[in-house]
Amino acid sequence: MGRWEPNARGRLEQAALDLYVERGFEQTTTAEIARRAGLTERTFFRHFADKREVLFGGHSALREFIVSAVASSPDSATPIDSVIGALETVGALFLVRREYSRQRQAVIDANDELRERELIKLASLASTIADVLRGRGVGDLPASLAAEAGIAVFKVAFERWISDAGDADLSRLIRESFEELKAVTAGG
Template sequence: MSRWEPNARGRLAAAALELYSERGYEQTAVAEIAKHAGLTERTFFNHYADKREVLFATADEFRDRFVGAVSDALKSVAPIDALAAGLEAIAEMLTEQRDFVRSRQAVIMLNPELQERDLIKLASTSAALAETLRQHGIAEPEASLAAESGIALFKVSFHRWIATKEEHELSLFMREALDALKSVTAGKGARSVT
């Protein structure tokens, strides 16, 4: 096997996801992932700290895009509209990786440890959003409420997008969720009759 292989990181991620989907996360070893990708275990550990991180390798990029877009938008729009800009930025990122993201989420939903890790990553993003809002002059508790609302909007939209069989854009679900939140906070939300 040669010392250098093109796109080793991507090949490892694809191999891991394929094996996790077929065998299960717990039943898949790093050695199997590396072999399936045509690489060595050492190469795997040059790219990922452990087999869990294959699924969360883009978490920092997700946070940075979300927070960066919100920060840029806060210079000219209200906080809720800045959150919408952040949601659009991450919708674009995830839509580009649609098949991988959907398969990844299916693996995560079958494993409590991975679900916990996913929630920790989202909490980190929420904290970064709140800090950015505070830096732009948004006081507490508004900054934290807005940040948590942004994460809630993402989670609801993302799960609807994952669940649909149709090829809708994630941004459509995000805009619908944002409109619903605005409606609820304005007192115009739909009420169920019990």
Template sequence: MGRWEPNARGRLEQAALELYIERGFEQTTVAEIAKRAGLAERTFFRHFADKREVLFGGAGTLQEFLVSALADASDAATPIDAVAAAFEAAGTLLQERRETARQRQAVIAANAELRERELIKLASLASALADALRQRGVTDSAASLAAEAGSAIFRIAFERWINEAGQPDLPHLIRESLDELKALTAGK
């Protein structure tokens, strides 16, 4: 039996990302990821269902964080402001992982199956946020609109953050995108 080594999950994530960038997602096998991480293939499957999940394994944690941050928003906040505040809080967490986020998005952008999975993840986040807004007493349609708009705001800010050099921090870009949306809808 091999000696236990710490942070197997993190090592697998790092190894997978390196290999996806070097060889491409389709050309990388689970066995290669495990080998690069210095782990057995069996260990990979203890942490991830398949090689896609290495890129999406944190989706559940992100969703829980966003819903919790939304629940903690001020009762006086409008639905869209509450959703934006939740995404800003998540943006603060992502701030330290900018280069990893950039690399992850490059891998996703190069593969149609992964792009589809990313859209599903975003739709799930919006659905969870809409449910959380409904629990705050927001009507069905307003909750859905605010959650979908918030998801779009986050996506636009995130793309700017990873693709444009010299951009300010992600929470600032989220707030800036929200302000731009408000200006557009106000007819200014």
């Protein structure tokens, strides 16, 4: 075991992202990330399986958070209310991370393998949310559709959020996109 390093994980994430932006994802090695963060490569591998996981390490915390928010929403909430409510709460967690999120997305968008990885994480999140809804007694079809619709709203809101020049609030954009989805589907 190495000695304890204060916020090693956060430092590695930031160093990795800086290098991916400067040189590109392909051209960066884990040794360089560790060096930039002032840590050893061994410390890197205590926190992340590889250089790709630095970008996706936050997904499992996000998933746990969303699952517990959906599972603990009031019995009176409709399925889509549970899902959108959970995503809005998650949106608030992103508040201070817009610049980080923006850079991270630019790195992902520039690389097919990373884009595919991101999409599979979102698809698997939708399927987990649908399972949680089924566990709450929601039927198979409405559970799948509420989950897929929620993820669609999140994707659209997230894109607006990182491309917005002003001081947009992700939670508010999620709510607005959901209202727009209601208007769009009601029109069909």
